[in-house]
Amino acid sequence: MAPSVPLLSATSVTKAYAGVPALSGASLVVAPGEIHALMGENGAGKSTLIKILAGVVAADTAEITVNGERVSIDSTKAAYRLGLRFIHQEFNVVPTLSVAENIFMGRRYPRRAGLLVDWAELNREAQRALDRLGIDHIDPSQNLGALSLGDQMLVRISAALLDDAKLYVMDEPTAALTRDESERLFRVLREIRASGSSVLYVSHRLDEIMALCDKATVLRDGRSIDSGALTNITHDDLVALMIGRKVEEAYPKATAKPRETTVFAASRLATVGLNPVSFSLREGEVLGIAGLSGSGQAELIRSIFGDAKVTAGTMTLSGAPYTPSTPAAAWQSRVAYVPRERRAEGLVMRRPIFENITLAHLKRQSRAGTWLTPNREKRFAAELGANMRLKAVGPAQDVLELSGGNQQKVVFAKAVAGNPRLLLLEEPTRGVDVGAKYDIYSIVRELTAKGAAVILVSSDLPELIGISDRIAVMRQGEITTIVDAAGLREDDLINLCYGRATGMVA
Numbered sequence: 001m002a003p004s005v006p007l008l009s010a011t012s013v014t015k016a017y018a019g020v021p022a023l024s025g026a027s028l029v030v031a032p033g034e035i036h037a038l039m040g041e042n043g044a045g046k047s048t049l050i051k052i053l054a055g056v057v058a059a060d061t062a063e064i065t066v067n068g069e070r071v072s073i074d075s076t077k078a079a080y081r082l083g084l085r086f087i088h089q090e091f092n093v094v095p096t097l098s099v100a101e102n103i104f105m106g107r108r109y110p111r112r113a114g115l116l117v118d119w120a121e122l123n124r125e126a127q128r129a130l131d132r133l134g135i136d137h138i139d140p141s142q143n144l145g146a147l148s149l150g151d152q153m154l155v156r157i158s159a160a161l162l163d164d165a166k167l168y169v170m171d172e173p174t175a176a177l178t179r180d181e182s183e184r185l186f187r188v189l190r191e192i193r194a195s196g197s198s199v200l201y202v203s204h205r206l207d208e209i210m211a212l213c214d215k216a217t218v219l220r221d222g223r224s225i226d227s228g229a230l231t232n233i234t235h236d237d238l239v240a241l242m243i244g245r246k247v248e249e250a251y252p253k254a255t256a257k258p259r260e261t262t263v264f265a266a267s268r269l270a271t272v273g274l275n276p277v278s279f280s281l282r283e284g285e286v287l288g289i290a291g292l293s294g295s296g297q298a299e300l301i302r303s304i305f306g307d308a309k310v311t312a313g314t315m316t317l318s319g320a321p322y323t324p325s326t327p328a329a330a331w332q333s334r335v336a337y338v339p340r341e342r343r344a345e346g347l348v349m350r351r352p353i354f355e356n357i358t359l360a361h362l363k364r365q366s367r368a369g370t371w372l373t374p375n376r377e378k379r380f381a382a383e384l385g386a387n388m389r390l391k392a393v394g395p396a397q398d399v400l401e402l403s404g405g406n407q408q409k410v411v412f413a414k415a416v417a418g419n420p421r422l423l424l425l426e427e428p429t430r431g432v433d434v435g436a437k438y439d440i441y442s443i444v445r446e447l448t449a450k451g452a453a454v455i456l457v458s459s460d461l462p463e464l465i466g467i468s469d470r471i472a473v474m475r476q477g478e479i480t481t482i483v484d485a486a487g488l489r490e491d492d493l494i495n496l497c498y499g500r501a502t503g504m505v506a
């Protein structure tokens with residue numbers, strides 16, 4: 001049988017930013033009717049390759065064919081005309097327009113008498129697009145910007161699925177989705193494959209890739225290290241390919257047990273969206289927070305971080321009343337926070353790495369009289385960066401220029417820089433590669449060994465079980481139970497989140 005013509009082939013792709021290579025002769029070949037994973041460590045070059053295919057970034061060199069024909073992709077329009085669709089966090093949305101307007105952006109709106117936009121029909125058509133993903137909780141007439149990140153992603157995906165394209169490129173589509181939403185997306189992706197179109201799928205979630213994808217291409221340092229079917233490769237081999245070393249285990253072992261001293265306590269703490277909750281945390285303890293998204297996790301974290309008006313109840317920190325009125329006050333009390341929406345909340349994109357890391361701590365540091373000078377700041381940031389294998393030219397590089405996963409490492413470095421007593425983590429390893437995840441967990445362990453307490457909100461259940469000492473389950477704004485993490489099984493935790501009986505807790 002003659003080998004089939006690839007749907008897309010990109011070879012000898014090179015790209016350097018200010019002389020620093022991001023891609024050095026990478027290649028990618030996608031066949032018709034397959035789901036193809038694009039994998040690699042943070043900074044390996046995945047996004048750069050995708051942006052080149054999307055016509056957003058110009059390659060220095062590239063040979064690209066679509067259905068066997070040589071093409072040049074010099075604009076987003078050119079990519080669109082070739083039947084390539086991109087679903088990307090950063091592309092193609094206007095938060096101030098409605099969901100329906102975003103879905104139909106660049107397309108002809110339905111009109112009445114050929115003149116006036118028929119808004120009712122536009123909304124109905126948008127609802128039909130959402131229906132394909134089984135979405136019935138999003139109102140097509142509301143502003144896109146008012147939706148959660150997960151819902152915004154669902155809208156983007158619905159829009160891309162409107163017309164029959166050849167290749168759908170998705171960069172971490174499930175990062176902000178719940179388990180159910182992800183499952184619905186996977187069903188649609190399998191339909192796309194069955195219809196003969198293809199999907200290029202970028203993700204750091206190996207389990208997802210193993211379950212969904214047919215083939216994978218692994219990038220490392222801007223080169224394609226390997227490409228092939230996923231049938232005969234193990235999870236561990238894939239990890240080793242990606243990061244060039246073996247990771248022995250997913251979670252570093254705790255070296256110390258939580259101590260007796262209480263660091264933080266909440267007593268009947270409440271805010272809008274959070275019914276009274278009470279719990280306490282000991283030195284060196286990690287309390288995981290599980291629950292379906294929107295169960296009150298964000299409200300709990302914001303209350304502790306001085307970013308939500310506490311309506312009832314009290315908090316103590318190291319035994320003293322703790323009433324942070326602003327996030328700045330929380331930082332001053334050595335309560336640190338890694339937010340989930342790092343772009344919006346965690347970083348000043350057009351400032352250097354070292355400033356981002358030390359910004360929140362400067363006041364206290366200047367009082368203590370240490371690392372005041374920019375050089376000291378830079379050295380300190382460089383050391384922290386090295387601990388986390390931050391891939392950057394140096395501490396003076398602007399955060400904007402880093403890959404997504406490396407930006408997340410900067411947010412994490414900022415949080416640990418002030419030696420926190422209480423560390424609040426919301427999805428701290430989202431978008432972070434397996435090797436760096438391990439490094440982040442190791443730093444959490446180092447902090448707890450020194451006596452810090454951690455509250456970890458995560459939708460990654462193995463991570464919650466692997467890192468936490470105890471797990472509080474939240475449902476409808478309440479903590480319904482707190483269980484020990486040791487020996488807890490994933491499906492028991494899922495059942496607790498959904499409020500189903502498990503037989504394991506009274």
Ligand SMILES: Nc1ncnc2c1ncn2[C@@H]1O[C@H](COP(=O)(O)OP(=O)(O)OP(=O)(O)O)[C@@H](O)[C@H]1O
Nearest residue numbers: 017022042043044045046047048401402403404405
């Ligand atoms: N606009 C830019 N200016 C300078 N350097 C950049 C820019 N965009 C990306 N880079 C660099 O190119 C390299 C590849 O980054 P890229 O975003 O393609 O990685 P990635 O594989 O998508 O990583 P991640 O998994 O973290 O998203 C990185 O070293 C990054 O710092």
